[in-house]
Amino acid sequence: MATLELVAERGYDGLTVEGVAERSGVNKTTIYRWWPSKSALLGDALVEADLLALDTPDTGSLRGDLMALVNSVVRLLTAPPMADVAVAALGAAARNPELAAGTQRFFRDRFAQETTIFEQALGRGELKPEVDPMAIVDLLAGAVWLRVVFRGLPVGEDFTEGIVDVVMGGAGRGG
Amino acid sequence: MATLELVAERGYDGLTVEGVAERSGVNKTTIYRWWPSKSALLGDALVEADLLALDTPDTGSLRGDLMALVNSVVRLLTAPPMADVAVAALGAAARNPELAAGTQRFFRDRFAQETTIFEQALGRGELKPEVDPMAIVDLLAGAVWLRVVFRGLPVGEDFTEGIVDVVMGGAGRGG
Numbered sequence: 001m002a003t004l005e006l007v008a009e010r011g012y013d014g015l016t017v018e019g020v021a022e023r024s025g026v027n028k029t030t031i032y033r034w035w036p037s038k039s040a041l042l043g044d045a046l047v048e049a050d051l052l053a054l055d056t057p058d059t060g061s062l063r064g065d066l067m068a069l070v071n072s073v074v075r076l077l078t079a080p081p082m083a084d085v086a087v088a089a090l091g092a093a094a095r096n097p098e099l100a101a102g103t104q105r106f107f108r109d110r111f112a113q114e115t116t117i118f119e120q121a122l123g124r125g126e127l128k129p130e131v132d133p134m135a136i137v138d139l140l141a142g143a144v145w146l147r148v149v150f151r152g153l154p155v156g157e158d159f160t161e162g163i164v165d166v167v168m169g170g171a172g173r174g175g
Numbered sequence: 176m177a178t179l180e181l182v183a184e185r186g187y188d189g190l191t192v193e194g195v196a197e198r199s200g201v202n203k204t205t206i207y208r209w210w211p212s213k214s215a216l217l218g219d220a221l222v223e224a225d226l227l228a229l230d231t232p233d234t235g236s237l238r239g240d241l242m243a244l245v246n247s248v249v250r251l252l253t254a255p256p257m258a259d260v261a262v263a264a265l266g267a268a269a270r271n272p273e274l275a276a277g278t279q280r281f282f283r284d285r286f287a288q289e290t291t292i293f294e295q296a297l298g299r300g301e302l303k304p305e306v307d308p309m310a311i312v313d314l315l316a317g318a319v320w321l322r323v324v325f326r327g328l329p330v331g332e333d334f335t336e337g338i339v340d341v342v343m344g345g346a347g348r349g350g
Binding site: 011012013087088090091092093094095100103104107108131132135136138139140141142143144145146147149150151152158159162163165166167168169170171 | 186187188262263265266267268269270275278279282283306307310311313314315316317318319320321322324325326327333334337338340341342343344345346
């Protein structure tokens with residue numbers, strides 16, 4: 001938690017193992033025993049953070065589950081205090097190979113939780129079997145990232161329902 | 176160009192106005208007269224860079240134009256030397272408000288070019304009029320960003336055709 005707090009306050013460049021030791025009251029040598037670098041420390045902090053957990057929604061329909069997933073990504077990228085951490089850490093990962101390994105683990109871990117959504121939708125006959133579930137997550141989560149972080153535009157219900165409608169229209173069936 | 180080269184080589188944190196002056200042979204004072212900070216300098220460099228230009232495709236069909244758009248985003252994020260610049264600058268924008276203004280301008284500028292695709296598709300009756308064109312761009316470009324930068328996974332034709340199929344299925348009509 002100290003690691004994530006410090007990233008939120010100072011950005012990735014302001015994060016130091018010394019700072020984490022001070023904030024957490026854990027000896028610096030102890031930290032280095034488990035994490036060789038600040039990027040390894042941040043990678044693990046991201047994967048383990050309960051506050052960054054995505055709920056695995058179970059609303060009874062694919063559309064409902066995808067809306068819940070999109071809303072949890074919107075919260076992750078816009079709601080303080082975690083949005084500052086998430087955006088800073090993900091942005092830093094774009095140019096730091098060692099931190100990228102942590103980010104990749106974070107996305108793998110979250111996707112493993114999300115697969116339930118798609119297994120249930122297949123079981124209910126709501127999802128075209130030829131559509132790759134990871135591509136659905138990438139489309140929706142990517143659209144939110146682009147809009148919030150790169151365009152700096154607000155994300156309202158028009159936007160979230162619009163992107164889910166497009167994806168449901170292309171990936172869903174029946175309904 | 177010196178600005179973008181330096182970002183590619185050193186990352187955003189390694190970019191300095193001094194470095195740009197040295198590389199470009201332009202006096203530091205002259206640079207500061209036009210750009211108050213390195214983030215302003217980088218913002219303008221991004222918007223003006225021909226190498227970061229997206230082709231505005233005109234293949235005669237919405238599907239063809241969206242495939243071309245996706246392929247140009249893939250090139251932007253994976254093909255050296257510009258991919259290093261693009262990923263470093265966009266990642267840095269995630270936590271720097273002044274640089275974010277430049278990134279936002281870059282995305283506005285590119286979107287102004289992309290609207291032609293959607294006007295033509297509407298004219299041909301290929302696009303549902305209720306779908307927001309910007310949401311289509313956000314879905315496709317966001318999916319490529321997420322896959323390349325955050326997941327670190329390869330982007331093959333399976334992926335690019337898969338995301339365009341989903342978006343065409345939800346946003347297109349007729350066909």
